[in-house]
Amino acid sequence: METHQNDKFMGASRYVLDDELAGIVNVSMALEMPLLLKGEPGTGKTMLAHAVAENLNMPLIVLNVKSSMKLIDALYQYDTLTRLNDSRFGDSKRDVSNIEDYIKMGKIGQAFTSKARTVLLIDEIDKADTDFQDDMLDVLDQMEFDIIEIDRTVKAVCRPVIVITSNAKKDLSDPFLGRCNFHHIAFPDPEMMRKIVQVHFPDMDTHLMENAVAAFYKLRKIDGIEKKPATRELINWIRALKTDPDFNPDSLLKEDVPFLGVLFKKSQDYTIALDVINRRSPF
């Protein structure tokens, strides 16, 4: 297995990184341990993996975990249906007697068989049940898995850089946590947020930015909101504001908040927010 000790992660063009997090990413890469990221939606957990891949110039492989997913789906797939079809009609180039022709690599399998070192992002692992997590650990720990159907062991060519994200504040199982490094990304404060916005809209008017960010943090403070607007919503919202030619940044500081639906996506939240804005005129 090759390792690239000298590769250091410094941040990427579309991602604003704080030193603390950069340090943790580097330690995890050096120790060859998966990095588990937790935090509110919109704090850039997924973006981090993209940034690592971009910065280290490695291909990124994303495994989007789904609730019904079993570990085997992430490793490989034995396409029995195609094989049955081929055996009946036999009009393909595949060799029906060779099972290997019907094995397709899953995302983890792809990361293992890739000749170049990859960044493997396992996104939202908490969606799957604990069995999935525990089973996956062994695979990531050993850096190999068996394909039972053809009795072959797939070993990782290069150990991928593994980033795992979890939305839930529910704890993952202890053995799982034991094998990961852990970081919790807090929601960015206004100063950081301005930097993030700057990265996305380099030529943005400061006046608009100040007002938009200020309004955004005020809206986040409204009580009883189930899904608070996050970074993604703010970026989309600013994009929307910029497309509106009649829009005047000063109106944000008054009661007028256009495109509220971009920020609040649950109808209940939307109603609450609209209510608060109209009634109390907090700005």
Added chain:
Amino acid sequence: MFIDFFYQLKNAGVPVSPTSFLTLQKAMDMGLINSIDTFYTAARAILIKSERYFDRYDQVFAHRFQDAQMPDNEGLVLDEITRALLEGWLEDPVSLAAAFEMDVSDIIDLTPEALMEYFKKRLEDQKGRHEGGRTWIGTGGTSPVGHSGYQPEGMRVGGVSRNKSAVKVAMERRYKDYSRRGLLTQDMMGEALKRLRNMVPVGPKDEVNVDETIYQTMKNGGEIEIVFSRRLKDRIKVILAVDNGGWSMDPYIPVVQTLFDYARDQFKDLKTYFFHNTVYDFLWEDPVRINRPFKVEDFISFDPKTRLIIVGDGSMAPYELMAADGSIHVEERSGKPSIEQLKFLSQTFPHCVWLNPVSAQLWGRTTTITAIQQIFPMFELTLDGLEGAVNYLMAK
């Protein structure tokens, strides 16, 4: 190296494993850690596996590397004293203010929480001075609460201003709000909801899973292999009874209500009732407890599998619980003491819990809480407590 730090963490109740400690050593051997700042972040990433313990970690770190004081149980005793002071204040503000040598007008506008902080601060002052052999009352100048250094401004979102030393960052205790010991707040709503999500019963494995059956049959080379999956059971019904009388409960009512409102669609039926201190003849469907009384006896007609969750501090004068005419409301004197009504409820709904915002360590000191504990399994109104309560409610 730093073995004492490891044990300090362990003693502070942070689950740290020897394996992770060895990993930290490995990281140090590899030269990855070259300053106290990198040690702070790296050790946290490696040793601490949940943001709930970040606050404890910060405390231990500050303690180990800068002799900061561990708050520990001293804080608890102070809480007790300040609570007593607060009660005294509510009864007789003038003489208490005189004892502190301060103007009533200075503190009259403070909220109870701010007031408690103020008292706590004064008590801590006293600890420092007492060793010098001086009495504390009368020595302190007045300092408005805002200066006490505690600002309940909600969660600090850190991770940016990196020009501070790690110790300073640790002492800021940025992760205080994530700590799992704290009482439930709006910020923890999402986390608390996850706890409630377990309130979904599952049935036996008796439904044929057609897709999986086909797949397994294929794998089996055509031999039929039937796969069963779990049947979804009817969702459960929940009765939520909230004590909304008195200011001690005020901060928790909206939290609890929002919590269950959000969880509403995972229950078949959710009914909310209100009471004051304890349950007598009626529970009320309206929060003001006037218009829509509901006779406690009538609960007998409910499905006994309904989960009953009572939220209250359970603190009251003993006679309110025990005496046949204990209710402070005249119309409620049916002759049954409240404790009988509570027993009736717990017998009607075997799946019941009592959630209490009062810290569990203090339960033993209140007679009425102890009495209620014998009727209802009691859990703290914290994330841990909620988890325990849900587990209890869903147990067979």
